[in-house]
Amino acid sequence: MLIIISKKFSLTLETILYAMKKLIFIIPFIAIALSACAQQPESSVKAEDPIALTYTTEVIVSDIPIAWGLEFLPDGSMLITEKAGELIHFKNGVKTNIEGVPEVYNRGQGGLLDVKLHPDYKNNGWIYISYASPEGEGTGGNTAIMRAKLSGNSLTNQEVLYKAGPNTTRGQHFGSRIVFDNDGYLFFSAGERGDHFVNPQDITRDNGKIYRLYDDGRIPEDNPFVNTPNAKKAIYSYGHRNPQGMIKHPVTGEIWAHEHGPQGGDEINIVQKGKNYGWPVISYGINYDNTILTEITEKEGMEQPLFYWVPSIAPSGFAMVTSDKYPDWKNNLLVGSLKFGYVERLVLENNKVVKREKLFEGIGRVRNVMQAPDGFIYLGVEGKGIVKVIPN
Amino acid sequence: MKLFWFILFSLTFNTIYSQNKDLDESMKRGSDIYQDFCITCHMGNGEGLAGAFPPLAKSDYLMNHRAKSIHAIKYGLQGEITVNGKKYNGLMAYQGLTDEEVADVMNYITNSWGNKNNMMVTVKEVSEIKK
Numbered sequence: 001m002l003i004i005i006s007k008k009f010s011l012t013l014e015t016i017l018y019a020m021k022k023l024i025f026i027i028p029f030i031a032i033a034l035s036a037c038a039q040q041p042e043s044s045v046k047a048e049d050p051i052a053l054t055y056t057t058e059v060i061v062s063d064i065p066i067a068w069g070l071e072f073l074p075d076g077s078m079l080i081t082e083k084a085g086e087l088i089h090f091k092n093g094v095k096t097n098i099e100g101v102p103e104v105y106n107r108g109q110g111g112l113l114d115v116k117l118h119p120d121y122k123n124n125g126w127i128y129i130s131y132a133s134p135e136g137e138g139t140g141g142n143t144a145i146m147r148a149k150l151s152g153n154s155l156t157n158q159e160v161l162y163k164a165g166p167n168t169t170r171g172q173h174f175g176s177r178i179v180f181d182n183d184g185y186l187f188f189s190a191g192e193r194g195d196h197f198v199n200p201q202d203i204t205r206d207n208g209k210i211y212r213l214y215d216d217g218r219i220p221e222d223n224p225f226v227n228t229p230n231a232k233k234a235i236y237s238y239g240h241r242n243p244q245g246m247i248k249h250p251v252t253g254e255i256w257a258h259e260h261g262p263q264g265g266d267e268i269n270i271v272q273k274g275k276n277y278g279w280p281v282i283s284y285g286i287n288y289d290n291t292i293l294t295e296i297t298e299k300e301g302m303e304q305p306l307f308y309w310v311p312s313i314a315p316s317g318f319a320m321v322t323s324d325k326y327p328d329w330k331n332n333l334l335v336g337s338l339k340f341g342y343v344e345r346l347v348l349e350n351n352k353v354v355k356r357e358k359l360f361e362g363i364g365r366v367r368n369v370m371q372a373p374d375g376f377i378y379l380g381v382e383g384k385g386i387v388k389v390i391p392n
Numbered sequence: 393m394k395l396f397w398f399i400l401f402s403l404t405f406n407t408i409y410s411q412n413k414d415l416d417e418s419m420k421r422g423s424d425i426y427q428d429f430c431i432t433c434h435m436g437n438g439e440g441l442a443g444a445f446p447p448l449a450k451s452d453y454l455m456n457h458r459a460k461s462i463h464a465i466k467y468g469l470q471g472e473i474t475v476n477g478k479k480y481n482g483l484m485a486y487q488g489l490t491d492e493e494v495a496d497v498m499n500y501i502t503n504s505w506g507n508k509n510n511m512m513v514t515v516k517e518v519s520e521i522k523k
Contacts, residue, residue: 065470066485084486107488108429171429171487194428263436288427288436314432339433341444341482362443365482383470383483 040264040286041297042310047344047356053392055326057360057379060386061090067380069114069129072372074122079150080386081129083111087155090386100155105132105141108171114188116178118147118215125149126215128161130176130188135160138167142206143176143190147217161217162188162234164206170194173207173260177246177318182253185220186213187271189257191242196280200239204230208279210243210257210271212236224274239277239302245318245335245369246271256306258315258335261285262293266312267305268333270351278302284310307346307353314339317368323375325391334359334377336366343369343379363387415499415512422493422500429487430497438505444482446475449505462513462521465494491518 061067066083073079077091079098084106087098104112110132118126126147133144142165148158173191180186192199192208200208203225211234212223225231243259255271265285269277280294282302287293298304309315317336321329333346341364347355368380377389426434434440438449448454453475454461463469468486472479489497495513502509 065468065483105488106486110488288431290436339441339444382485 040284040310043308043356045353045356047313047358049361050357050359053359054328055359055389056392057363057387058390059384060378060388061088061095062385064088064380064385066111066367066382067385068112068367069116070368070370070378070380070386071115071117071127072374073117076374078386079115079127080380081112081115083113085112085131087112087115087129089150089153096153098150098153098155100158101129102131102144102146102158102160103134105134105167107132107141107169109191110141110171110174113143113174113176114178116180119180119184127155128178128186130178132174133160133163134167136163136165136167138165140167140169141174142167142193143174143188145176145178145186145188145213145217147215159217161186161213162211164190168193168195173242175243177244177257179246179248179255180215181248181255184215186215187211187236187246187255188213189240189243189246189259191244191259192240192279196241200241200279201276201281203228203232203235203238206232208238208240209235210237210240210246210255236273237271237275237277239275239279239281241279244316247318247320250320250322251331256318256320258318260314261309261312263288263290264310264312266309266315268307268353269303269305272303276302277305284308285312306351312339313337313344315344317366317370317380319369319371319377321371321377323371325375326377326389334369336369336379338365338367338382341365360389411512415503418496418499418512419503422496422498425489425493425497426500429489430501433484438501438507442478444480446473446478446480448501448507450507451475454502455507455509458513459521462494462498462518465489465497466491466518466521467523491515494518 064082067080068083069081071079080088085104087101089096112131114130116128128147130145132141134141144163145161148155170193172194175189175191178188189210190207199205219233225235226233241259243257246257249256257271258268260266262285265283282296282299283294284297315335316338319334321332335344342361343359343366345357345359346353365382367382370378372378379387381387433445434448440447469484472481492515495515495518498513
């Protein structure tokens, strides 16, 4: 009898011990999950499917693997940058590769990136390109800005206006959109090149920054850090991760940029002189392995985003609709999603996002979004090419 | 006789040990490459993203199509593929990796998240896969 009882007892004890062992094993995971949840408040507004979509898409230029940047020349023809290093002139249905494009560092996210015309292109002919360049100090590449002119099918009068350094062989975060503001200043972004604890918060280093230059590459005398010892004088704002969408607000003239967060924490920011946007000290995102990157989302002296995405959509390309071709989208933001393969429409009220909608879901990785001079919206879709948004 | 067994044992042991060491080091380098170039789409545990980016963890495509997988990492991949019964038709961009980096990342992804690859991918094997 005694033996039976003790056997029973030991069995129960074993079960308890077993359960405790299991529990101990699980506790860290619960803790991680809980803290991750606590750290990641989801976006205040969720993306919805459209109720009735009165627009459709049409492929205008096909067979371009990654149409990173797009510009329209005054004659209506297109200049398209293909990431691997080709500058394509698309005119009357024919693609021509422009000769004399600088050597690009086509690795990871690097390559031939954005293209932009000078606001007075008609008179001066300047074309601006951003690209990952292997030139300069160190092995690898880093973001560069060049201006040049188009003579026939060649890129001539080439001037490198800025080259971020040092080079690195890392694959991430080159930026790099180009925008001119109403005063003719040239803005461009350079991502933090995968070195987030080193670059974004240090204004004596390149990367993780938005820069401002005169159109000829000179540094404006009133840039915020011109008098700071050892600072990179071209820096306009810092604490960025990887801005791949940047526009001039068509009404206020402000520069608006969005940037990729890590896992969660993509942001839209209004870019202001000398401001610190916080990466990686503050972030709404976590690491890809679900570990915590930073405990805080706010800090004095660091800007809060106008909007943040959790979960990430991986934003690339940015436009504000102003044309009369899309009356129901007027003054809305459009953002490409590389992750979910759609275009996100964001409705703003007093600079707050009040509605989000998923357009053209399943179209493919949307690399670029722009409103062209003809008023139509054009997309760069990976694996396809240039796609136009047209009324049904 | 004892000496013979001893030598045989140590030879075998050393071979296995150095192979494992080579694999470990390759996987470690491959893990860095994965963090740098792959993780944004294929995610932290190789789970991918349903409908957009195929999984690498327990992926039949990766484990059964060794040469095609190396080719995809080396040159990029476009067009429809089927992974674990689901179709994917996205674009995986050319990443600009060296043959050594391709071998390292292959050794990492084919030996992680429940995958097991008994034959180490070598730089020579990668270099022999042509466009």
